[in-house]
Amino acid sequence: MGYGLNLFEMGRRHPRVALLAAGPARWASGAHPVTFRLFSKNAWCACNLFIIITPMQKMSQAPETAAEVAASAREEPLTRPTATGESDESGVGSEQTCVDLPDLKGMLPQELQELAIELGERAYRGRQLYSWIHERGVDELSAMTDLPASFRRQLASSSRVSRLGQTERREAAEGTAVKFVFHMPGARHVEAVLISDGDRRTACLSSQVGCPLDCQFCATGRMGFLGNLTAAQIVDQFLELCRYASARGERVTNVVMMGMGEPLLNYDNLVQALRIMRVETGPSIGGRRITVSTAGYVPGIRRLAADDLNVGLAISLNATTDELRSQLMPINRKYPIAELLAAAEEFFSRRGRRVTYEYVLMAGVTDTDEDARRL
Structure with a gap:
């Protein structure tokens, strides 16, 4: 993201000005007024400009690498x-030694609940697991002491919590x-x-x-x-x-x-x-x-x-x-x-x-x- 050096003439030039344009309330083909907020270290002002919208050709929706x-x-x-x-x-x-293991930090609560059920535990154990990681900030499975030891051992052998x-x-x-x-x-x-x-x-x-x-x-x-x-x-x-x-x-x-x-x-x-x-x-x-x-x-x-x-x-x-x-x-x-x-x-x-x-x-x-x- 950028930093400005000089802006077009607006009464006087402001050094190191950043520019943000907020989109119009409704867009269609043609010209539309857009409010620009111009601000620098010592001053800011606003002006109305126009942005031109033109139709696009139909394109492929396929994602690319x-x-x-x-x-x-x-x-x-x-x-x-x-x-x-x-x-x-x-x-x-x-170089990740556990790269193929599921990373619990990247899983939603519902996914952790499903994982707990797959490992023979009740669904609420998945909610507890999510709380340890995201609310308490704990990354070591051994420190999640309200989870059964057998559940923690299963998790340690089949998943990871990265940091x-x-x-x-x-x-x-x-x-x-x-x-x-x-x-x-x-x-x-x-x-x-x-x-x-x-x-x-x-x-x-x-x-x-x-x-x-x-x-x-x-x-x-x-x-x-x-x-x-x-x-x-x-x-x-x-x-x-x-x-x-x-x-x-x-x-x-x-x-x-x-x-x-x-x-x-x-x-x-x-x-x-x-x-x-x-x-x-x-x-x-x-x-x-x-x-x-x-x-x-x-x-x-x-x-x-x-x-x-x-x-x-x-x-x-x-x-x-x-x-x-x-x-x-x-x-x-x-x-x-x-x-x-x-x-x-x-x-x-x-x-x-x-x-x-x-x-x-x-x-x-x-x-x-x-x-x-x-x-």
């Missing part, structure tokens, strides 16, 4: 070899953000950020290690794609940030999937993780307080529109012409602006939630008067 999207955008996948020399597209690293290893924590001098770095198998790392804004505490979480989309202004894109995070690994970032906030007498109020990676290219794990975060027991977050940010993966937007999660959608736009956006964000070569906006229109019409547009202001590149008019 990260490598396929990268290949179609850049003619070669952006995967990186693992230590064994094989590309890693479906999981993070090959990310925190290797670094860095706090901003102004106290507005805390960055967490977590160790992953294969000598890899993933980041999450806790952002403070008034009474709001927002957890910015990652969905992948690296990213295949190669957006030119993004440091993560330069890593290439190293692997998808599991649902448990996404949830664990959330739980770690919740623990940190709780130790400061605070609580996480919002979640944004705006960290490393393209969330909609890891759709199944993303949705499972968000469903777990929404469970009322534990550090619950309502769907209205969750936002998924995408670089413009149209099939994923449509899947999210059809799903019952009812979370928010943010689109990283960053340019007002296909020519420039394709240079900055290669995914635009496959899903150009008109098709992206049509998918956003579908999301709004099906979910009834306005779409947020993120726009990185780059001096002399995306901050011209013409860009402002096109927006």
